[in-house]
Amino acid sequence: MRSSEWQKSSYSAANNECVEVRTVGGAVNLRESDEGHLVLRTTPIALASLLHGIKAGEFDHHA
Numbered sequence: 001m002r003s004s005e006w007q008k009s010s011y012s013a014a015n016n017e018c019v020e021v022r023t024v025g026g027a028v029n030l031r032e033s034d035e036g037h038l039v040l041r042t043t044p045i046a047l048a049s050l051l052h053g054i055k056a057g058e059f060d061h062h063a
Contacts, residue, residue: 008033 004022012018018033028047030040042050053059 006031 004024006020006022008018008020012033020031020033020036022029023044024041026044027041028044030042030047031038
């Protein structure tokens, strides 16, 4: 997996209120656009599992 530039969803507004993602050395980096110095690093499998859980409503009781 190659390194990539930070990307954000095309659904994000023009302001800096979105999550950005990129790949670096086989890992996935995530950051909030207005807190660019804080980066969360995870694996593609862990991120896919989290997204699957979100879509399935597994975390809805935390809202």
